[in-house]
Amino acid sequence: MKRVVVGLSGGVDSSVAAYLLKEQGYEVIGLFMKNWHDDSVTISNECPWLEDSNDALLVAEKLGIPFQTVDLSEQYKEKIVDYMFKEYENGRTPNPDVLCNREIKFDVFMKIALTLGANFVATGHYCRKGEIEVDGKPVYQLLSGKDDNKDQSYFLCQLSQEQLAKSLFPIGELTKPQVREIALQLDLVTAEKKDSQGLCFIGKVRLPEFLQQQLQPKEGLIYEIPADSEIYNTSKPTFNSLEEELIFESTSIKYNSESGKAVGKHQGAHYFTIGQRKGLNVGGTKEALFIIATDVKSNAIYTGQGHNHPGLFKKALKVNSSEIHWVREDLKLKNGESMQVMARIRYRQELQQATLYQFESGLYVYFDQPQSAITEGQFVAWNIEDELVGSGVIS
Template sequence: MKSVLVGMSGGVDSSVTAYLLQKQGYRVHGLSLMFWETRFNSGTTACCSIDSVLDAAKTAAIVGVSHSAKDVRVEFMERVIEPFIAGYRDGLTPNPCVLCNKHVKFPALLDTANEMGIDFIATGHYAGIVNQHLTIATDKKKDQSYFLYPLTSEMLSRLVLPLGGLTKDEVREVALSLNLPAATRPESQEICFVVDCDYGKFIRDYDGGVSRDGPIIDMEGNRIGTHHGLYAYTLGQRRRIGIPAKEPLYVIGIDTATNTLRVGQRQFAVAPECIVGDLNMLVDIAFPASLDVKIRSAGRLIPALVSFVDAQKVKVVFERPQWPPAPGQSAVFYDEGTVIGGGVIV
């Protein structure tokens, strides 16, 4: 009998994953990773609270699989929280889910599986594995392949994703039929460790120096206002500019060297291309290549020409100018639904 280690957050997706794999004949062991809020308080976030770990243990008992927990709080602080704060301080828009998958979650799952002599690892992500290639999920609205591009070939060769062919409604129906603790739990918030989605407060609490006033300038370089910290802005943003204008103003540039925010009208915000570094290619491909690119987790696939700048970077030229890609976010490359690779927008 093949064995599989399932990352169980206590949420509905990972709970159903454990159940489905057991029904498929795997010997299942559930592992809950203690990331962040588990050391402070309970019940404040969807997937990081003590309540979530307890729910995962209850689910494991209902489904009839073994369960344990692993403390990765130090790794999460060093590889996710601190880079998240530093990124915003440096004018970037980091993606903590990508950082977590790359540096914490999947390395912890793989290491534990190896220690326990378990054959495979599994999560409740909506994505597919076809011939060890990562693919888009059947439920396009829930597809999470974007977040998985930084995985290694070893991780992909041992990864099982049973939700890739299901819709969210189908998954929740399974959970309801089993009366699982997570069956009626609402969707997880965007950033699991940030309470009430207020990332600005989170950053200020850990680095009060980010709230430094600076000039807001227009496209001609004229000072037209004052911002209260560049960390609160990302390219293309309209909220929190707070300057009356005949046409809406958007963030066009963030200059941390001079602590300056540049704003302009919508036509100045779009971008014809972007540069992507810190590459992780999952499929060998010759560049230049015409591929579909996703520059936001919830964004659509954009036709683009991708070509090498050097060994570490590629240039992505969009078929049509796009709402500005935010430095620090990821750009992920697809070919007919298969993830080719990706990197960080620089």
């Protein structure tokens, strides 16, 4: 019997994952990760880890599998929380869920599982794993979950072949309603539990308050840029090369105080992100204001009215060489090569047609259609059909 350690989170997905593995004849161990101590910044009762660990324990008892809790809060603080603070401080918007999978669940947690003699680690992610042979060696595929509405392969876009080799995703072939149905039939305590929201394992966090622990509030101005501003009407230069054109298309417009009019104040540009419309507290505009740019150096926020404002859209983005990650290393592009893909720049976004272009300076993702709110620090992931083959941090 192969031994599997399941990351039991106290939710319905991981509960059913554990049950399915047991049914398939694996020796299953349930492990709950405690990753956070500071309750002062979570919104009360939204995701208290005590309740979750208790639910995980009840599920393990019901399924008759051994259970224990591991405290990873030190590693979580260092690898996720500190990284988040640093990114926000630099005016980028990180994705803690993607990092949490790469750095915690499929690294620190996986190593603990292996010391318990596990052959695999399993999670309740809605995705699937495939295996093919390339040049006589096994190559693992990260495939989207069967439930289009819940596909979570994007959150695993930074996994390596080594991590995938030891991973199992038991519910990837099921839809969410099917998973809940199984849990109801088994009378599991998690059967009708709401999905957890917010930061991986911390729960719902008041982000500004969370960030204020380290990033001091600093008053600055909010500017509004009119949609018919001259900035958007400049004619395109002529390019001497494709790379020049891609640099142009992926470079953000530089705004300054002369670009528009001051319409309000904020408490720190580092608390805000592109595409955001909540929390600005500026009234009196015909359409809602959306953030089109932030500048942490001058502590200014630039906004535009409506979700079709030209300042929100770009056709290309760049990933720096050091931040390109191929799940399928055998498909990695060489300098000068290109590839047709389907890409997304955030979870739950519909896949978009795009072309990857690899140069010495980095990788460019050029979309067929302009994309709204391309945000520095977030992850872009690219697929070939239903397989996620690579990803990178938007620079």
